[in-house]
Amino acid sequence: MVTGHVQWDDRLATGVGAFDAAHRELVDLHNRIVWACEHDVSVSDVRERIRTFLMYARWHFHEEEEYMRRIRYPGYVDHKTDHDRLLDDAGDFVTSLGAALTREDGPAIVSYFSFWLTRHMTEKDRALRDFLADTDAASRG
Numbered sequence: 001m002v003t004g005h006v007q008w009d010d011r012l013a014t015g016v017g018a019f020d021a022a023h024r025e026l027v028d029l030h031n032r033i034v035w036a037c038e039h040d041v042s043v044s045d046v047r048e049r050i051r052t053f054l055m056y057a058r059w060h061f062h063e064e065e066e067y068m069r070r071i072r073y074p075g076y077v078d079h080k081t082d083h084d085r086l087l088d089d090a091g092d093f094v095t096s097l098g099a100a101l102t103r104e105d106g107p108a109i110v111s112y113f114s115f116w117l118t119r120h121m122t123e124k125d126r127a128l129r130d131f132l133a134d135t136d137a138a139s140r141g
Contacts (some may be wrong), residue, residue, distance in 0.1 A: 004034050004110035005122060012121045014129040016067070022060040029053040030117050037106030045103065046109065047094075054090055055111070061087070068128065071135075075127050083125050088114060 006027045013020050033049045061083040068076045093112055097105055 004107075004114040005031050006114060006118060011126070012118075014125050015132055019060075019064060019067075019125070022056075023125070024062070026053070026057060026060065026117060029056055030113055033113060034110050037103075037110050040103050040104050040106075043103070046106070050094060050109070050113075054087065054094075057090075058087060064128075071132075072127060073131060075124075075131065079124050079128065082120060086120060090116065 008024050012023055012027070014023070029049070030060050031053060033046065033053060036046045036049050061080075065076070065080050065083065068079060073079070090113075097109075
């Protein structure tokens, strides 16, 4: 049995409505990968779900990076570096599975993307959230 569903909760929120909506979508896309692995759907369907997840992540990362530049977020370089590393590592991971991807790879796929998604949102996005909260508090002064 494959497990690894991610549940949306406040620890994943940034307080920026558009980003929280995008993060919810990433969680949903991730959970669709999990569902496919749990239900032994075709390997091509699992690959398509991963491709969709990564395409959406790439788009969202770009939007988030534009916002961080606009607000002059001091953690921008570190956050962007993490985005780049996540996408590069995910590409390497998917490539490592090769054409011989099998249903038995499901637990590794789910574990990888569960960690990938939740680590970034609970560390890097939380730092952005904290910065925004501190900036807002300071402006209300």
